[in-house]
Amino acid sequence: MSRYLVWLRADLRSIDNTALLAACKEKDAEVACVYAITPQQWQAHDVAGVRVDFELRTLAVLQKTLATLNIPLLILDVPDFKGLPKALAELAQQHRISAVHANRQYEFNETVRDDAVASVLENSGITLTLHHDQCAVPPGTLFKNDGGFYSVFTPFKRMWLARLATAGCQPQPAPQKRPGKFTESDAIPDKVAGFFSHVKPETARTWWPAGETAALNRLADFSAKHLNDYLDKRDLPAEEGVSRLSPYLAIGTLSPRQCLNAAFNHRARHGESAGVDQWIAEIGWRDFYKHVMVGWPRVCKHRPFKLETDPLPWRHDEKEFRQWCEGRTGFPLVDAAMRQLQQTGWMHNRLRMVVAMFLTKDLFIDWRWGEKFFMQHLIDGDLSANNGGWQWSASTGNDAVPYFRIFNPVSQGRKCDPQGHFIRQYLPELSTVPTPSIHEPHGHEPEGKAQAILFSGYPLPMVDHRMARDRVLAHFKDLKSPPARL
Numbered sequence: 233m234s235r236y237l238v239w240l241r242a243d244l245r246s247i248d249n250t251a252l253l254a255a256c257k258e259k260d261a262e263v264a265c266v267y268a269i270t271p272q273q274w275q276a277h278d279v280a281g282v283r284v285d286f287e288l289r290t291l292a293v294l295q296k297t298l299a300t301l302n303i304p305l306l307i308l309d310v311p312d313f314k315g316l317p318k319a320l321a322e323l324a325q326q327h328r329i330s331a332v333h334a335n336r337q338y339e340f341n342e343t344v345r346d347d348a349v350a351s352v353l354e355n356s357g358i359t360l361t362l363h364h365d366q367c368a369v370p371p372g373t374l375f376k377n378d379g380g381f382y383s384v385f386t387p388f389k390r391m392w393l394a395r396l397a398t399a400g401c402q403p404q405p406a407p408q409k410r411p412g413k414f415t416e417s418d419a420i421p422d423k424v425a426g427f428f429s430h431v432k433p434e435t436a437r438t439w440w441p442a443g444e445t446a447a448l449n450r451l452a453d454f455s456a457k458h459l460n461d462y463l464d465k466r467d468l469p470a471e472e473g474v475s476r477l478s479p480y481l482a483i484g485t486l487s488p489r490q491c492l493n494a495a496f497n498h499r500a501r502h503g504e505s506a507g508v509d510q511w512i513a514e515i516g517w518r519d520f521y522k523h524v525m526v527g528w529p530r531v532c533k534h535r536p537f538k539l540e541t542d543p544l545p546w547r548h549d550e551k552e553f554r555q556w557c558e559g560r561t562g563f564p565l566v567d568a569a570m571r572q573l574q575q576t577g578w579m580h581n582r583l584r585m586v587v588a589m590f591l592t593k594d595l596f597i598d599w600r601w602g603e604k605f606f607m608q609h610l611i612d613g614d615l616s617a618n619n620g621g622w623q624w625s626a627s628t629g630n631d632a633v634p635y636f637r638i639f640n641p642v643s644q645g646r647k648c649d650p651q652g653h654f655i656r657q658y659l660p661e662l663s664t665v666p667t668p669s670i671h672e673p674h675g676h677e678p679e680g681k682a683q684a685i686l687f688s689g690y691p692l693p694m695v696d697h698r699m700a701r702d703r704v705l706a707h708f709k710d711l712k713s714p715p716a717r718l
């Protein structure tokens with residue numbers, strides 16, 4: 233009888249898991265899953281404590297689901313990726329495993345790790361098979377006419393949708409129950425030393441219940457109640473307009489195929505809808521940034537996508553950076569957004585753009601500082617989406633619009649939170665500010681200074697937006713070759 237091992241990484245689910253299904257293809261094969269806790273590697277990758285907590289909670293649920301299929305879930309505890317080849321090979325030999333299956337990860341360090349694991353396993357006569365699973369359309373399979381990767385989203389989306397129409401993206405069911413099991417499951421720890429979640433446990437559990445059922449319920453609820461209105465509401469953080477599925481997609485409790493399938497079914501039942509189309513496009517952005525990461529691996533190495541922006545003299549002002557991190561910039565929408573991140577481990581997409589644009593354009597602080605801070609605090613921290621979002625905001629990345637896209641944090645507030653409901657929720661110190669003043673509680677200079685006293689210490693704006701705008705434009709113009717339209 234054959235024995236297979238499935239190495240789970242960012243695919244913590246039993247349904248529509250390509251590697252798990254491949255391992256369970258033979259009816260009689262015995263299968264176990266393994267997950268590796270690699271704390272030093274996670275520290276090096278800035279994995280947030282709240283995300284580690286979410287993964288551990290998810291593994292505990294998944295272990296129970298897998299047990300019903302006679303598939304034990306084992307845990308390896310090794311400090312970093314370097315220790316993995318030996319640890320996995322020993323585990324495989326101990327259980328007389330003939331092949332290991334895993335779903336591909338596309339980040340640079342992860343691909344180096346997988347090469348090393350494959351070669352050590354091979355020395356023991358065990359194959360490692362890597363499957364495409366993380367994207368609806370696998371990276372490295374969608375190219376421009378000239379054979380290159382797409383660097384601009386709109387043409388990418390066109391081809392991506394065409395590919396989905398021909399190749400389909402139907403999710404697969406969970407595998408069939410195994411006839412028996414060759415070992416018992418390991419206990420799932422509830423903590424990993426060195427990782428502390430900045431989000432209160434009760435908040436984390438309420439906002440982010442763990443497991444496939446929770447993820448599928450959220451997907452069903454979003455499809456039924458909000459998908460149709462997505463286009464109108466997706467930029468309003470005070471409304472329930474977005475799915476909040478990103479943490480589940482980031483650790484793979486949910487697959488992009490399950491999301492797309494829900495959207496396509498909605499369209500089939502209720503007809504065309506701009507909201508559905510837009511949401512499908514967002515899943516496309518997720519794929520797009522993974523394709524970019526494979527095409528230009530330098531984005532995994534702190535390098536700008538647009539190399540001509542490399543000489544920009546980004547500022548490294550610790551004090552101003554702290555003010556931004558702590559939500560004390562004096563711009564209510566920016567500060568409320570940063571408090572949302574601190575309190576929930578998540579931030580609304582429009583606000584991620586606003587705060588990233590503020591850090592990089594208004595403060596002209598290095599986008600890499602913001603990228604790192606986000607990874608350290610996001611429950612959905614994902615290298616490609618996070619890097620893509622930061623570089624887009626800093627005009628060093630895949631924005632087809634040139635560098636003069638600069639958000640005004642006050643007018644963004646007026647557009648996205650017109651009544652100030654979101655701001656008041658996260659900035660209680662502004663709860664009594666009347667709506668017409670909520671986006672500029674201190675008013676305009678010079679009377680503004682006097683008003684500052686009224687709002688329980690809420691800071692004055694830390695920067696003059698017009699001056700900041702001129703400064704950043706000047707820096708981009710000073711480049712020997714300013715970045716061109718993509």
Ligand SMILES: Cc1cc2nc3c(=O)[nH]c(=O)nc-3n(C[C@H](O)[C@H](O)[C@H](O)COP(=O)(O)OP(=O)(O)OC[C@H]3O[C@@H](n4cnc5c(N)ncnc54)[C@H](O)[C@@H]3O)c2cc1C
Nearest residue numbers: 474475476477478514518581584612613614617618621622
């Ligand atoms: C500076 C910045 C940093 C970001 N960091 C991350 C990150 O670390 N992890 C992450 O998953 N997303 C990141 N995003 C993308 C986006 O903000 C989140 O995916 C989104 O807010 C998640 O909320 P949701 O699940 O309600 O999204 P919905 O609006 O419901 O969209 C559905 C799904 O589509 C995907 N998606 C949506 N927008 C984007 C996008 N712009 N890029 C890539 N995928 C997208 C997500 O998987 C999301 O769950 C970042 C964006 C910016 C501007």
